[in-house]
Amino acid sequence: MSKKLFLSVIISCFLTACLLPAQDAKPEAKSDAKSVIAAVEKAMGATDLKSIQYSGVGSNANLGQGVNPTAPWPRFDVTSYTRTINYTDASSKEELTRIQGNNAVRGGGAPILGEQKQNLNVAANYAWNVAGPNQVAQFGATLEERRLQIWMTPHGFIKAAKLGNGCAINWECEAKVSKKTEAGKTVTVISVGFGKYPMEAYVDDKNMITKVEAKFANPVLGDMLISTTYSDYKDYGGVKFPTRITQTQGPYPTFDLMVKEVKPNAPAPLPVPDGVKTAEAPRNDVSVQLLSDGVWYLTGGTHHSLVVEFKDYMAIIEAPLSEERSEAVLAEAKRLVINKPVKYLINTHQHFDHSGGLRTYVAEGATIVTHPMNKAFYDQMFKMKPTIAPDRLAKTPKVPVILPVMDRYVLTDGAQKIEIYAMKDDNHNEGMLIAYIPAGKILVEADEYTPPPADAAPPITPPASSLNLYDNIQRLKLDVSKIAPLHGRLVSMADFYKFLGKEAPKPAENKKVSAAVTPSLTGH
Ligand SMILES: [Zn+2]
Numbered sequence: 001m002s003k004k005l006f007l008s009v010i011i012s013c014f015l016t017a018c019l020l021p022a023q024d025a026k027p028e029a030k031s032d033a034k035s036v037i038a039a040v041e042k043a044m045g046a047t048d049l050k051s052i053q054y055s056g057v058g059s060n061a062n063l064g065q066g067v068n069p070t071a072p073w074p075r076f077d078v079t080s081y082t083r084t085i086n087y088t089d090a091s092s093k094e095e096l097t098r099i100q101g102n103n104a105v106r107g108g109g110a111p112i113l114g115e116q117k118q119n120l121n122v123a124a125n126y127a128w129n130v131a132g133p134n135q136v137a138q139f140g141a142t143l144e145e146r147r148l149q150i151w152m153t154p155h156g157f158i159k160a161a162k163l164g165n166g167c168a169i170n171w172e173c174e175a176k177v178s179k180k181t182e183a184g185k186t187v188t189v190i191s192v193g194f195g196k197y198p199m200e201a202y203v204d205d206k207n208m209i210t211k212v213e214a215k216f217a218n219p220v221l222g223d224m225l226i227s228t229t230y231s232d233y234k235d236y237g238g239v240k241f242p243t244r245i246t247q248t249q250g251p252y253p254t255f256d257l258m259v260k261e262v263k264p265n266a267p268a269p270l271p272v273p274d275g276v277k278t279a280e281a282p283r284n285d286v287s288v289q290l291l292s293d294g295v296w297y298l299t300g301g302t303h304h305s306l307v308v309e310f311k312d313y314m315a316i317i318e319a320p321l322s323e324e325r326s327e328a329v330l331a332e333a334k335r336l337v338i339n340k341p342v343k344y345l346i347n348t349h350q351h352f353d354h355s356g357g358l359r360t361y362v363a364e365g366a367t368i369v370t371h372p373m374n375k376a377f378y379d380q381m382f383k384m385k386p387t388i389a390p391d392r393l394a395k396t397p398k399v400p401v402i403l404p405v406m407d408r409y410v411l412t413d414g415a416q417k418i419e420i421y422a423m424k425d426d427n428h429n430e431g432m433l434i435a436y437i438p439a440g441k442i443l444v445e446a447d448e449y450t451p452p453p454a455d456a457a458p459p460i461t462p463p464a465s466s467l468n469l470y471d472n473i474q475r476l477k478l479d480v481s482k483i484a485p486l487h488g489r490l491v492s493m494a495d496f497y498k499f500l501g502k503e504a505p506k507p508a509e510n511k512k513v514s515a516a517v518t519p520s521l522t523g524h
Contacts, residue, residue, distance in 0.1 A: 032177055033174070033175055033176055033177040033190070036177045036188060036190065036203070037158060037161050037162050037175060037177075037190060038162075039207050040158050040190070040203055040207045040208075040209065041158050041162060042207075043206065043207035043208065043240065044154060044155060044158060044207070044208065044209065044239070044240045045235075045238045045239035045240055045264070046154075046155045046158045046159065046239075048265075049087065049155050049239055049264055049265065050086065050087060050088050050265055050268075051084070051085060051086040051087060051088070051264075051265055051266055051267075051268035052084075052085050052087075052153075052155065052239070052241070052262065052263070052264055052265070052266065052268075053082065053083070053084040053085075053262070053263040053266035053268065054082070054083055054241065054259050054261065054262045054263070055080070055081060055082040055083075055259070055260055055261045055262075056081050056257045056258050056259040056260045056261070057077075057078055057079060057080065057081060057257070057258055057260070058077075058078045058081065058245075058255070058256040058257040058258055059075050059076060059077055059078055059103075059253075059255070059256045060075070060076060060078055060096070060098060060254060060255045060256075061073035061074060061075045061076065061252065061253055061254045061255070062074050062076075062107065062108055062109040063249050063250070063254055063352065064108075064218075064220060064221075064250075064351055064352025064353070065107045065108025065109055065351050065352070066107050066108075066252075066350075066351075067104075067106035067107040067427065067428070067429060067430055068350075068373055068429070068430045068431060069350050069373060069374055069376070069377035069431070070377070071106070071107065072252040072253065073107070073249075073252045073253070073254060074103070074104075074106060074107035074108060074109055074110045075103045075253070076098040076099065076100060076101065076103055076109075076110075076112055076116075077098060077099050077100075077101030077102075077103065078096050078097070078098045078257070079097050079098065079099055079115070080095075080096060080097045081094070081095070081096040081097075081257060082094075082095050082096070083095075084266060084268045084270070085150055085153060085156065085268065086268035086269075086270060087150070087155065087156060087159055089123060089124060089270070090122075090123070090124050090147065090150055091121070091122060091123035091124065091150075091268065091270040092121070092122050092123075092146065092149070092150050092270075093119075093120075093121050093268075093270055094118070094119070094120040094121075095117075095118070095119050096117070096118050097115050097116070097117055097118075098112060098115070098116050098118065099112055099114070099115055099116070100112045100113070105427060105464075106427045106428075107427075107428070107429070108351050108353075108428065108429070108447065110427075111464075117131075119131070120146065121146075121270060122143065122146035122147055122150070123270045123271075123272050124272075125143070126143070126272045126276050126277065127139070127142055127143040127146050127147075128272075128273065128276040128279075135273045135275055135276055137275070137276045137279035137281075139281040139282070140281065141216075141217070141218075144195070144197075144216075145216060147194075147195075148194055148195075148197055148199075148214055148216060148226075151194050151199065152199065152212045152214055152226065152228055153212075153228075154201075154208075154209040154212070154230050154241070154242065155239075157190075157192075157199065157201045157209060157212050158201075158209065160175075160192055160194060160199070161175040161190050161192045161201070162175075164192060173193070174192075175190055175191065175192040176190070176191045176192075177189070177190050177191075178191070180202075182202065187202050187203065187204065187210075188202075188203040189201070189202055189203070190203060194214070196217070196388050196389075197214050197215055197216055197217075197388065198214065198215050199212060199213065199214040200212070200213050200214075201213075206233075208230070208233050208240060209230055210229065210230055210231065211227065211228065211229045211230065212227075212228050212230075213225060213226065213227045213228075214226045215388060216249075216388070217386065217388040217389035218250070218352070219321070219322045219323065219352070219356035219357070219359070219391075220352045220355055220356055220381060221250045221381075221384075222381075222384040222385070222386035223386050223387055223388050224249060224250050225248075225249075225250065226247065226248070226249050227247065227248050228245065228246070228247045229244075229245070229246045229247075230242035230244075230245055231243075231244045232244045234262075236262045236263075236264055237264060238264075239262070239264040241259065241262045241264075242259065243258065243259040244257070244258060244259065245257040245259065282301065284300075284301065284324055284325060284327075284328035285300040285301065285328075286298050286299075286300045286301075286328050286329060286331075286332040287299045287300040288332060288336065289490065291306075291437075291440050291442055291482065291484060291490070292437065292439050292440025292442065293416075293439060293440075294308060294309035294310075294416055294439075295307075295308050295309075295437055295439065295440055295442065296308075296333075296336055297484050297490060298329050298332055298333070301321075301325065302320075302321075302487065303318070303320030303321055303325070303353060303354070303486060303487060304318065304320075304484070304485070304486045304487070305317060305318045305319070305320065305329045305486070306318070306435075306444055306484060307329075307332075307333045307336055307337065308416060308418055308437065309336070309337045309340070309416065310340075310343075310411070310412075310413045310416045311413040311414075311415070311416070312340060312343075312413070313340050313341050313342070313343035313344075314333060314337045314340050314341070314342055314343070315342070315343060315344040315345070315346060315411055315418060316329065316330075316333060316342055316344070316345050316346070316361070316366070317345075317346045317348075317418075317435055317444050317486075318345075318346070318347065318348055318354060318444075318446065318486050319345055319347065319354075319355065319356075319357035319358045319360065319361050320353055320354050320355075320356060320357055320486070321353060321356045321357055322356045322357055323356075323357060323359065323360045323391045323392060325356075325357050326357035326358075326360035326361060327360060329357075330342070330360070330364065341365065341366075342361065342364050342365070342366045343366060343367060344366060344367050344369050344403070344411060345358065345361040345366040345367070345368050345369065346369045346370075346418070346420060346433065346435055347368060347369065347370040347374070347433070348432060348433050348434070348435075348444075348445070348446040348447075348486065349371070349374075349428075349429040349431055349432045349433065349446060349447070350370070350371075350373075350374045350377060350378075350429065350431060351429060351447070354446055354447075354486070355374075355378075355381075358378070358381070358382075359381065359382060359384075359391055359392070359393040360391065360392055360393070362382050362393055362398055362400045363391075363392040363393040363396055363398055365398065367401040367402070367403050368400065368401065368402050368403065369403045369405060369409065369411075369420060369433075370402060370403075370404065370405070370431070370433070371404065371405060371406075371422055371430075371431030371432070371433055372404035372405070372406050372431075373430060373431040374431050375402050375404055378400070378402055379400070379402070382400040385397075405420050405421075405422060405433055406422060407421070407422055408420065408421050408422070416439065417437065417438050417439065418435050418436070418437055419435065419436040419437075419438065420433055420434075420435050420436075421433065421434050421435075421436065421472070421476055423448075423468070423469070423472050424471075424472060424475065425468055425471070426448075426465070426468055427464065427465065427468075428447050428448065428465045429447070432446075432447075432448070434448075434469075434472070436476075436478050436480070438479075440481070440482065441479055441480055441481035441482065442480075442481070442482050442483075442484055443473065443478060443480045443482070443483045443484070444483075444484050444485075444486065445469060445483065445485055445486065446485070446486035446487070447465065447486070447487065448465045448466055448468065448469035449463075449465070449466040449469050449483065449485060449496060449499065450485055450487040450488040451483075451485060451488040451489055451491045451495060451496075451499065452488075452499070454489075458498055458499050458500070458501055459499070462499065462500045462501060466496075466499065466500060467500065470496070470500060470502075480493045480496075481493055483495075483496055
């Protein structure tokens with residue numbers, strides 16, 4: 001066997017083993033694969049199925065937004081759900097209404113006040129959300145996942161397998177069939193790729209697809225497993241469709257639907273709005289604002305970072321989103337601070353949108369400053385070797401250094417200083433850190449308070465997380481002049497008071513007023 005062939009066998013075995021236990025994965029001959037796919041297609045009534053619409057009720061959850069690293073994703077009740085898929089033009093429209101219900105008000109996205117509508121669309125190479133009169137184009141992972149989810153539906157999968165034109169990395173383009181033992185039963189497994197993403201369907205003895213699994217690239221979970229189960233099939237005019245659908249992404253549930261109504265071949269036109277066709281994917285722009293000597297606020301996207309210069313090194317606060325964002329922020333940081341290493345990366349909390357860029361800083365050699373509750377999770381995350389979207393750390397592994405901050409930690413060189421504090425009683429994330437830069441009296445926080453536009457009226461009821469931030473500022477006796485939030489815009493402490501519906505203390509009677517205000521807030 002040539003070295004190259006040997007290597008490709010090793011790689012494909014490794015990838016296959018990610019999804020299938022190797023001991024009982026026995027690929028069948030090509031003709032068998034074709035006949036298995038044909039039998040499933042016939043049994044499920046997929047042959048003449050061009051589109052499908054199904055409706056129901058259930059729940060969904062916010063991936064990567066748990067209240068701590070081992071908590072499930074925050075769950076919400078879905079009171080109405082309709083999905084319309086057109087297999088011929090690879091389009092899907094999901095319309096749903098969700099409410100907080102009796103779900104715990106903990107983690108990112110909670111609480112939902114009243115009803116929240118979601119309207120999520122994809123058609124071939126375009127994805128967009130509808131919010132009131134606005135159509136908001138979606139790109140990157142959102143677009144790719146929506147496309148993948150079409151082919152993860154039972155009928156979508158069998159159509160993809162029949163075409164056999166998906167080519168996941170190192171996978172052959174044609175669908176394969178193997179046998180596998182699950183819960184003591186032999187099941188048939190059909191494997192096919194969709195772009196970079198390997199997919200597998202489990203088929204029962206009635207030729208119904210009971211589960212579809214795929215691997216999808218995630219900056220925090222690496223080659224993340226998406227697993228959808230389909231059960232309690234019923235017949236809808238010759239088309240078999242499950243009446244229960246559940247999905248997990250990573251370790252926890254993201255979706256659960258009790259299907260009430262199914263309409264095979266329902267009309268499913270989904271024209272792409274012109275504005276979506278011409279929308280440009282957001283570039284990783286980084287805007288720079290000097291906040292005080294050696295302190296810069298790096299904005300330009302949805303999530304911000306700060307760069308703080310010390311005598312011999314720099315520290316960066318927050319590595320949000322992805323490696324792409326980290327590289328853009330790093331490039332700007334290196335332009336601002338010449339020839340000094342990034343010694344520390346301060347991570348406010350573990351939610352995926354705030355930790356997705358951390359691996360890049362480990363590769364950069366930075367110490368990751370975070371709450372101790374994240375350590376075990378990050379140890380695993382920094383060990384991962386993602387194969388679907390290999391990043392810098394996968395290519396050049398480094399031993400990570402994590403500096404846990406239980407309560408308070410100060411970075412200083414005698415002149416510049418960052419004080420890092422753990423928040424108390426936080427329901428957004430139990431391991432939340434905030435940073436305070438005494439030189440500019442600047443507070444840095446994520447997700448507790450996202451300032452609305454300057455001309456917006458303050459909320460009728462301030463969010464609990466903002467009130468809790470206020471309590472923590474009081475508890476820590478921080479003399480804050482400006483807040484540099486990691487979402488939104490730079491504001492003054494007076495803006496924060498206004499947002500909370502509070503009277504800002506007048507400088508001369510500062511102590512008196514805060515003493516009068518504090519007791520009424522400590523008990524909530
Ligand atoms: Zn968060």
